[in-house]
Amino acid sequence: MKAQEKADKTAIKLRFAAALYKALSNSSIESFRKLAKEAGMEPSHIQKISVGQLDVTLTTSIAIAHALGMSFTELANAYDRVTEEDIQEFIQILVAQKKNKGKAKLPLSPPKKAGKKKKSGK
Numbered sequence: 001m002k003a004q005e006k007a008d009k010t011a012i013k014l015r016f017a018a019a020l021y022k023a024l025s026n027s028s029i030e031s032f033r034k035l036a037k038e039a040g041m042e043p044s045h046i047q048k049i050s051v052g053q054l055d056v057t058l059t060t061s062i063a064i065a066h067a068l069g070m071s072f073t074e075l076a077n078a079y080d081r082v083t084e085e086d087i088q089e090f091i092q093i094l095v096a097q098k099k100n101k102g103k104a105k106l107p108l109s110p111p112k113k114a115g116k117k118k119k120s121g122k
Contacts, residue, residue, distance in 0.1 A: 014052035018090040019079040020064065021050065027068045038067035051094055 004012075029035050036046040040063060048054040049064075056064075065075035 009055070010052070013055060014090070015082050015087060016056060016079055017050055017052035018087050019075070019082045021090055021093070022082070022086065023068050023070065023075060023078050027070075029068060035064070035067055039063040040067075 024032065024035060029038060032046050032050050033043045036043040039046070039060075041060070045054070045060075046064075049056055049060070061075060062072045065072045068075070070078075
């Protein structure tokens with residue numbers, strides 16, 4: 001078996017980031033910052049993962065899955081279900097965020113699905 005090319009690794013990281021974005025939008029967690037807190041990680045670490053800049057270890061993946069209220073298997077299935085269209089939409093979101101850097105900020109968290117209740121109690 002040949003070693004993965006750099007482009008293959010980049011594609012895997014981007015696909016994982018797209019899956020994480022979708023999983024977060026379907027969870028009760030409202031931001032990547034809150035995800036980092038729940039997973040016991042630094043926000044900057046989650047931020048790098050969330051944009052496909054960082055390889056994710058197994059232990060990190062499991063911590064992220066548990067913080068999202070899902071099993072590692074469910075997170076892996078979310079990764080497997082990411083389509084090319086999902087990746088292209090995710091890339092557009094990243095490009096829009098980069099264009100708006102230093103300007104009016106886009107939401108740091110994915111949009112919640114219609115009909116979901118937000119947590120109250122602040």
